[in-house]
Amino acid sequence: SQKIEQNSEALNIQEGKTATLTCNYTNYSPAYLQWYRQDPGRGPVFLLLIRENEKEKRKERLKVTFDTTLKQSLFHITASQPADSATYLCALPPTDTGTASKLTFGTGTRLQVTL
Amino acid sequence: EAGVAQSPRYKIIEKRQSVAFWCNPISGHATLYWYQQILGQGPKLLIQFQNNGVVDDSQLPKDRFSAERLKGVDSTLKIQPAKLEDSAVYLCASSLVSLAGADTQYFGPGTRLTVL
Numbered sequence: 477s478q479k480i481e482q483n484s485e486a487l488n489i490q491e492g493k494t495a496t497l498t499c500n501y502t503n504y505s506p507a508y509l510q511w512y513r514q515d516p517g518r519g520p521v522f523l524l525l526i527r528e529n530e531k532e533k534r535k536e537r538l539k540v541t542f543d544t545t546l547k548q549s550l551f552h553i554t555a556s557q558p559a560d561s562a563t564y565l566c567a568l569p570p571t572d573t574g575t576a577s578k579l580t581f582g583t584g585t586r587l588q589v590t591l
Numbered sequence: 592e593a594g595v596a597q598s599p600r601y602k603i604i605e606k607r608q609s610v611a612f613w614c615n616p617i618s619g620h621a622t623l624y625w626y627q628q629i630l631g632q633g634p635k636l637l638i639q640f641q642n643n644g645v646v647d648d649s650q651l652p653k654d655r656f657s658a659e660r661l662k663g664v665d666s667t668l669k670i671q672p673a674k675l676e677d678s679a680v681y682l683c684a685s686s687l688v689s690l691a692g693a694d695t696q697y698f699g700p701g702t703r704l705t706v707l
Contacts, residue, residue: 518701519684578647
């Protein structure tokens with residue numbers, strides 16, 4: 477069955493540095509991958525979507541890469557700020573295109589940016 | 592544009608009691624999802640509606656959970672009877688259309704359920 481892995485340990489980085497979060501998947505060839513941000517006590521918020529034919533996607537200080545050979549996506553936040561502290565979730569669609577809008581979420585990685 | 596609304600925000604019940612959650616999606620969004628998020632885990636899809644029809648309820652524990660979306664707008668999720676392991680945040684999300692491509696899902700704030 478499909479499996480999504482995100483580092484369950486919190487990532488602590490210093491303000492101004494680049495944060496890199498990893499999403500690995502197995503037994504799977506998704507057509508796209510999404511990244512969401514979740515703050516405590518709130519629902520996830522969509523950040524970026526990257527398709528299988530795209531190597532890289534950028535939005536302001538965010539960059540996502542998608543390596544279908546390694547079965548891995550990397551999520552980068554450049555010039556990180558304390559306000560970037562949150563849990564970041566990757567989400568993938570099912571292998572069955574009949575339920576294409578259904579997403580399976582990873583467990584998320586908590587990012588803590590300190591001054 | 593108003594976001595996805597959910598109520599109540601918090602609920603504490605004893606095991607074997609019943610509970611219901613309400614969700615009002617973003618206006619015009621045809622697809623509605625209910626997720627269960629246990630502490631430390633990612634959201635897990637319970638049920639997906641397209642208008643007022645069920646698209647996927649494969650992970651819904653149907654012996655105790657039920658959901659409906661009458662008139663294709665608001666939705667309710669019910670648990671009867673609740674178990675201790677049902678303690679979680681219940682998230683409602685909606686998306687504009689269900690395409691073979693990719694939908695951006697918009698989430699509500701969730702209802703935190705504690706079962707004692």
